[in-house]
Amino acid sequence: MNTPPDDDEIEISIFGTGTGECLAIHIGYGRWILIDSCYLSKNKTPLHIEYIKSLGFDLTSSIKLIICSHWHDDHTKGLSGIYDLIDVPIVVSIALKQQEFLRLAAIYQELNVPSSFTSGVYELSKIFESKEKNHSKKIVFAINNKRELIEITEGTNAVIEFLSPSDEDVIAAVKKIAELIPVNKKCIKSLPAPINNDFCIATLINIVNDSVLFGADKECSNSNGKGWQFIYEKFKTLGLKKSSVFKIAHHGSENGDHECIWQGMLNGNPFAILTPFFRSKLPRETDIERIIKKTNNAYSTGPKTQNKSSFMPEVIKVLRDFDMDKKISQINKDFGQVILRKKMTAQNWNVSTNGTAYKLE
Amino acid sequence: MQIAADSSQSSFLLYNPDERAICEVPSNMGLYKKNAYFLNEKAEFVTSSIADEKENSNSMAENYPNVEITPNIVPVLQESFIEIKKWEGKISEVDFNKEIFWAFIRDNKFPNIEEETYFSFDDIDENDQNLVEEGAIFYWSIGYKRTLSGGREKVSIILFRRLPAWNIEQKKVDDKIEKLKKLFTDEHPSR
Numbered sequence: 001m002n003t004p005p006d007d008d009e010i011e012i013s014i015f016g017t018g019t020g021e022c023l024a025i026h027i028g029y030g031r032w033i034l035i036d037s038c039y040l041s042k043n044k045t046p047l048h049i050e051y052i053k054s055l056g057f058d059l060t061s062s063i064k065l066i067i068c069s070h071w072h073d074d075h076t077k078g079l080s081g082i083y084d085l086i087d088v089p090i091v092v093s094i095a096l097k098q099q100e101f102l103r104l105a106a107i108y109q110e111l112n113v114p115s116s117f118t119s120g121v122y123e124l125s126k127i128f129e130s131k132e133k134n135h136s137k138k139i140v141f142a143i144n145n146k147r148e149l150i151e152i153t154e155g156t157n158a159v160i161e162f163l164s165p166s167d168e169d170v171i172a173a174v175k176k177i178a179e180l181i182p183v184n185k186k187c188i189k190s191l192p193a194p195i196n197n198d199f200c201i202a203t204l205i206n207i208v209n210d211s212v213l214f215g216a217d218k219e220c221s222n223s224n225g226k227g228w229q230f231i232y233e234k235f236k237t238l239g240l241k242k243s244s245v246f247k248i249a250h251h252g253s254e255n256g257d258h259e260c261i262w263q264g265m266l267n268g269n270p271f272a273i274l275t276p277f278f279r280s281k282l283p284r285e286t287d288i289e290r291i292i293k294k295t296n297n298a299y300s301t302g303p304k305t306q307n308k309s310s311f312m313p314e315v316i317k318v319l320r321d322f323d324m325d326k327k328i329s330q331i332n333k334d335f336g337q338v339i340l341r342k343k344m345t346a347q348n349w350n351v352s353t354n355g356t357a358y359k360l361e
Numbered sequence: 362m363q364i365a366a367d368s369s370q371s372s373f374l375l376y377n378p379d380e381r382a383i384c385e386v387p388s389n390m391g392l393y394k395k396n397a398y399f400l401n402e403k404a405e406f407v408t409s410s411i412a413d414e415k416e417n418s419n420s421m422a423e424n425y426p427n428v429e430i431t432p433n434i435v436p437v438l439q440e441s442f443i444e445i446k447k448w449e450g451k452i453s454e455v456d457f458n459k460e461i462f463w464a465f466i467r468d469n470k471f472p473n474i475e476e477e478t479y480f481s482f483d484d485i486d487e488n489d490q491n492l493v494e495e496g497a498i499f500y501w502s503i504g505y506k507r508t509l510s511g512g513r514e515k516v517s518i519i520l521f522r523r524l525p526a527w528n529i530e531q532k533k534v535d536d537k538i539e540k541l542k543k544l545f546t547d548e549h550p551s552r
Contacts (some may be wrong), residue, residue, distance in 0.1 A: 099445075102538045106541065110533060117498075236464075279454060309474075309476050315503065316519070317515070318504065321515045327478045328478040330475070331477045332475050
């Protein structure tokens with residue numbers, strides 16, 4: 001579908017590469033919100049940016065907000081470039097405003113570790129640098145119970161509700177960030193990101209009569225003050241509107257799922273879209289079985305399988321001897337896109353897929 | 362970095378790219394036991410000898426912070442290594458229970474191809490296993506080793522990048538934090 005959405009049409013586009021995900025949301029009248037960023041290795045242009053451009057929109061005037069759900073590499077590739085290019089507010093977790101993260105960012109900015117690999121913290125440091133250079137650029141620090149309004153037309157706003165992180169999420173995240181602060185006089189390395197997703201931002205976007213839930217990589221917790229259990233309680237307290245579309249959390253993992261999401265935060269038979277994450281082998285078969293029991297409208301952006309790398313015979317000969325010939329996969333080579341569109345006042349969504357995307361059955 | 366003398370001499374002189382000698386290394390410093398690579402950003406491989414003991418490496422790193430010393434695993438003195446492919450890698454995840462680690466790898470000759478793989482702890486030198494942690498950078502080379510007897514063996518070498526110990530002035534970091542804090546003073550989400 002390469003025709004642009006009409007002014008009165010909402011579009012949710014979800015992109016996945018198997019090692020990255022990002023979203024573009026058309027809230028109407030040529031205004032877009034971006035969530036996260038990923039790209040293909042061959043050109044390194046964020047997929048949502050390439051798509052919005054291909055529809056004929058001017059990036060500078062049409063993109064109204066960028067949300068960075070968390071700092072993992074698979075959600076941040078290319079984010080700082082977009083922020084640099086377009087004068088648009090970016091939303092990041094409030095955990096990144098804490099002393100511990102600022103220390104981490106400051107140290108790694110000073111160290112300037114030479115490597116050809118990017119990382120989430122590198123992208124966020126670059127965003128901070130852009131802000132240092134241009135003070136008028138805006139960074140919004142998100143915490144639960146906060147919201148942003150983006151005007152669609154005069155008197156009509158898209159309402160962006162940040163459902164997390166909770167205070168307890170932030171405390172847990174800060175503790176883990178503190179552990180990453182390198183000790184002076186130790187050997188340096190490039191910066192890792194903690195595996196857990198404590199300070200991840202889950203977002204609800206209300207557009208006219210509908211709402212869409214973006215689960216990012218949010219997971220469940222044993223504590224009611226954290227994770228999806230907290231989000232659900234907050235959702236009820238605020239009397240928020242159930243959603244008809246759900247970007248499934250954490251690549252469809254069991255730990256990213258909770259009955260309260262399907263029962264309390266989504267309409268019956270919602271559109272539910274996931275992006276795979278190959279390294280963690282997500283989603284598993286059991287995840288897909290669980291999800292398709294919840295809805296008939298489940299999709300994956302794909303790809304279904306990883307691309308094996310192709311090598312010269314001489315290279316294969318050596319790799320085979322070390323049992324490495326089948327262990328190397330080419331990543332960020334293909335992508336899939338699930339597109340949902342509907343008129344603002346309509347009830348039903350129209351769904352289409354591009355590239356490697358497919359319906360889960 | 363350049364090395365001035367061959368291994369038959371009693372010491373080596375190491376030079377910066379501007380040809381200023383920066384240190385003299387006695388050839389008995391681990392010579393013939395194992396080899397070491399001397400790296401910096403401009404010349405990534407120069408010599409096939411010198412120290413291997415970690416304490417020597419650490420002391421070198423402290424004295425010459427712009428020298429990166431990475432103990433080598435494979436090529437023995439005077440044996441040649443014919444490299445057929447080399448990747449730079451970054452560890453993305455470590456599973457200590459299964460003793461495997463995942464890594465993004467990239468052949469810098471082909472920057473538009475990204476690859477991902479996993480290694481067993483057994484694939485790396487025992488002495489380097491303590492370097493396996495998220496974010497660690499390494500180089501992986503495969504090729505052939507020509508042995509002293511004229512034979513040819515397939516070789517896979519993983520060298521962890523041992524960047525020098527770092528020492529940033531605390532004040533510099535604190536100033537930077539204050540600057541960032543000030544920058545964010547007015548940044549609040551609206552309600």
